[in-house]
Amino acid sequence: MSVPNPCRIVLAGGGTGGHLFPAVAIADRLFELLAETVDLEITFIGTKHGLEYRLKDSLGYPLELIGIRGLARTFSLRNLLLPFTVTRALFQAARLIRRLQPHVVVGTGGYVSWPVLRMAAGRGVATVVQEQNSFPGIATRQCAQQARKVYLGFERAQEYIKSSGDIIVSGNPVRKTVRAGDRARALAEFDLDPARKTILVLGGSQGARSVNQAVLRSLKSKAVPDGYQILWQVGKRDYTDVTAEAGNRVPACSLFPFSQKMDLVYAAADLAVARAGALTIAELSACGLPALLIPYPHAAGDHQRKNAEAVAAMGHARVLDNAALGTTDLIEEAVRLLQSDDYTAMKDRIDEYNRGHRPAVDVIAEGVIELLNEAD
Numbered sequence: 001m002s003v004p005n006p007c008r009i010v011l012a013g014g015g016t017g018g019h020l021f022p023a024v025a026i027a028d029r030l031f032e033l034l035a036e037t038v039d040l041e042i043t044f045i046g047t048k049h050g051l052e053y054r055l056k057d058s059l060g061y062p063l064e065l066i067g068i069r070g071l072a073r074t075f076s077l078r079n080l081l082l083p084f085t086v087t088r089a090l091f092q093a094a095r096l097i098r099r100l101q102p103h104v105v106v107g108t109g110g111y112v113s114w115p116v117l118r119m120a121a122g123r124g125v126a127t128v129v130q131e132q133n134s135f136p137g138i139a140t141r142q143c144a145q146q147a148r149k150v151y152l153g154f155e156r157a158q159e160y161i162k163s164s165g166d167i168i169v170s171g172n173p174v175r176k177t178v179r180a181g182d183r184a185r186a187l188a189e190f191d192l193d194p195a196r197k198t199i200l201v202l203g204g205s206q207g208a209r210s211v212n213q214a215v216l217r218s219l220k221s222k223a224v225p226d227g228y229q230i231l232w233q234v235g236k237r238d239y240t241d242v243t244a245e246a247g248n249r250v251p252a253c254s255l256f257p258f259s260q261k262m263d264l265v266y267a268a269a270d271l272a273v274a275r276a277g278a279l280t281i282a283e284l285s286a287c288g289l290p291a292l293l294i295p296y297p298h299a300a301g302d303h304q305r306k307n308a309e310a311v312a313a314m315g316h317a318r319v320l321d322n323a324a325l326g327t328t329d330l331i332e333e334a335v336r337l338l339q340s341d342d343y344t345a346m347k348d349r350i351d352e353y354n355r356g357h358r359p360a361v362d363v364i365a366e367g368v369i370e371l372l373n374e375a376d
Contacts, residue, residue: 013108132278181267200269
């Protein structure tokens with residue numbers, strides 16, 4: 001058996017970077033493995049409300065759109081229209097599957113993946129599900145039942161998955177570019193001192209308000225300790241307020257709202273203070289960075305806490321409860337961790353893990369190719 005030529009693959013997943021970037025990592029690896037030998041067509045399916053639409057010009061792959069949104073978690077008139085929205089999305093997904101005629105469809109979670117995977121499986125197309133979190137989302141739990149292969153970021157997620165196909169704990173796929181940062185260039189990019197250790201405060205593209213406020217309180221009470229500096233992703237939402245309050249007045253502190261150059265962000269850091277999103281954890285691990293993780297307490301299914309607990313059990317991170325932020329000097333806590341034997345042990349365990357495990361993106365891409373070999 002051989003891969004069909006032309007070879008057509010659809011990836012559905014988006015809304016947030018946590019769903020989109022794993023799909024990009026998988027697509028990029030498939031392109032590396034297949035593009036020289038077959039006429040490869042990779043298409044993304046997303047929505048105009050998601051990050052994939054805002055990044056469509058730099059995505060590198062064609063993007064098709066369907067009209068669907070997730071269930072609002074608070075009362076909203078939008079929820080009353082959900083049955084009609086879902087029905088329309090199913091019709092749109094079916095039309096796209098008929099037109100694109102994919103040999104394999106890969107879903108990486110989020111509400112956009114559900115109608116696409118469901119319509120693909122209904123037409124007999126091989127489907128693959130990739131779930132990032134230790135507590136799988138609704139789309140994953142439903143679509144996994146018919147998927148030929150299910151790839152999990154955390155072993156614990158197996159408790160919630162039922163599938164007639166293969167279930168593989170692979171870890172989460174990370175874009176190759178994330179690991180390619182040069183430290184000297186990174187420090188220059190953010191105007192940081194090579195002689196200091198860098199604490200990266202990372203809350204996601206929208207920031208993390210309680211984390212930002214905790215950092216501000218810490219900086220108001222005392223200066224950044226000698227030998228240390230802060231690289232602070234404030235987030236677009238809080239950037240104006242935080243810079244007005246702190247701005248460039250804080251020595252040894254570099255602020256930015258959001259960066260597309262995550263390779264440089266990670267390369268500049270010695271320790272991360274971050275939320276416990278699955279993508280963030282995977283990227284920190286791939287870059288060899290220990291972390292102080294602060295799970296977002298309102299994440300669906302409390303999945304960030306479960307993610308953080310799983311990583312802490314591996315010895316890669318320490319967990320701080322969000323409720324403790326009001327009484328914790330966050331920068332002091334980070335410095336204390338950097339100075340401890342635990343920090344060195346964390347780095348060693350992460351390095352050992354990376355040496356002993358194949359990159360998840362390789363495992364997933366090879367699984368997709370197996371299915372392509374079986375395609376008619």
